[in-house]
Amino acid sequence: MTDFKLPVPDADAAAHSARLATLIREQIEAGGGVVPFSRFMELALYAPGLGYYSAGASKFGEAGDFVTAPELGPVFAACIAESLAPVLQQIGPQARLLELGGGTGAFAEVALKRLLELDALPDRYAILEPSAELRQRQRDRLQQRLIPPVFELVEWLDAPFADDWEGVLFANEVIDALPTPRFAIEGGGGGEAGEVYEEHVALEDDALVRVLRPADAFLTNAVRHIERRLERRFPSGYRSEVLPQLPYWIQAVAGGLQRGAMLFVDYGHPRAEYYEPGRDDGTLRAYYRHRMHADPLLWPGLQDITASVDFTALAEAGVAAGFDFAGYCNQASFLLGNGLAGVLQRIEAIDDAVERQRRTNEVKRLTLPSEMGERFQVMGFEKDVEFGAAFLAGDLSFRL
DSSP states (O other), X not given: OOSSOOOOOOHHHHHHHHHHHHHHHHHHHHTTSEEEHHXXXXXXXXXXXXXXXXXXXOOXXXXXXXXXXXXXXXXXXXHHHHHHHHHHHHHOTTOEEEEEOOTTSHHHHHHHHHHHHTTOOOSEEEEEOXXXXXXXXXXXXXXXXXXXXXXXXXXXXXXXXXXXXXXXXXXXXXGGGSOOOEEEEESOBTTBOOEEEEEEEEEETTEEEEEEEEOOHHHHHHHHHHHHHHTSOOOTTOEEEOOTTHHHHHHHHHTEEEEEEEEEEEEEEOHHHHTOTTXXXXXXXXXXXXXXXXXXXXXXXXXXXXXXXXXXXXXXXHHHXXXXXXXXXXXXXXXXXTTHHHHHHHHHTOSOHHHHHHHHHHHHHHHOTTTTTTTEXXXXXXXXXXXXXXXXXXXXXXXX
16 A cells, blocks of 8 residues: 555545446456456556546646646747657648647647747647547637637547658657556576566455466567566566557557657656666556555546656667657757757746746756656657757767
8 A cells, every 4th residue: 555644535536436446346357357457557547437537537737646747837848849840841731740648738739839930830730638528628728728720720539640641749748657567577596587477456355456477478578578688687576567569559659650750758767777676666656646656556547557668668669660769868958959948038038027937947847857857758759851850969869
């Protein structure tokens, strides 16, 4: 469980969680008494109408469970737009921009305004959003804050583009929420490989518990791949996460992207740091009302469940999906290399001292190493366009 007190959900939230828990128990019983942890995570986050991301609970901002970079203010989205504008301009009038998970619509609002200023508006701005409630919030916000010709560019999708297209795919804090398998090593030693097990969720006295079962060949091969690249075996008792489905996910969300770029922002590590010996229980964690804790089974549907991103695996997956690697750096370097200096000049020119300080604090949260500046990483891919210039400040690809 947790080692500190969490706020107790109110009656309506508790009833919502109980309905999802019932669905999960039914899935466990139908699965012969267990389901893979990744399946539990999928249900907890995305079960239609009940999962954390598909239901209507407030998630973002001070009233929610966490704050993402676009929700802090306009700086993040303005710099991202600055980085993407040259790609959209290279492609021309048929360029599209696909955002995965639109949050409150804050990113789309600022990005579209900045792209308009840069004369780099896409032909279509699509948001792939699983939550009906968030879709409505995004629609209301953008309709109120964008001029009609720009708002008319925006559309909402239930699935990635089905046709061939050119443009940019952008995802901020999306990969960390992909349902992830958890593995464990049992036995081995003396140079011998231990057996690979997969973490499952079972019922014990009607409570959800995590148990181990032998891993299938797909997961076992993924773990062995990591060991080969690290040139060392995982010791007995080591647990962590791995996303063997990541190349297939990228292929699915990119769809028929024939020319353009992909940009991913998330928290994580290069492989050697992700699987360092001291990180022997992985990176899995939960967020509930701005409190991070270690019990992902608590209150299904009411808390975010997340794992850090293996950026080496992301680099491999993007290349396997047919793209060229464009660059990798931390968030602070990426923002500095893509218009942050101009943003700072505009902040200094703000007459309202309170607003000027608010924007200054926003920049600090986005860039300081103790805040989001180094914890968040940025990785890009390109196909028949030039996108590498966006990563020239603070390139970290040598760490992959």
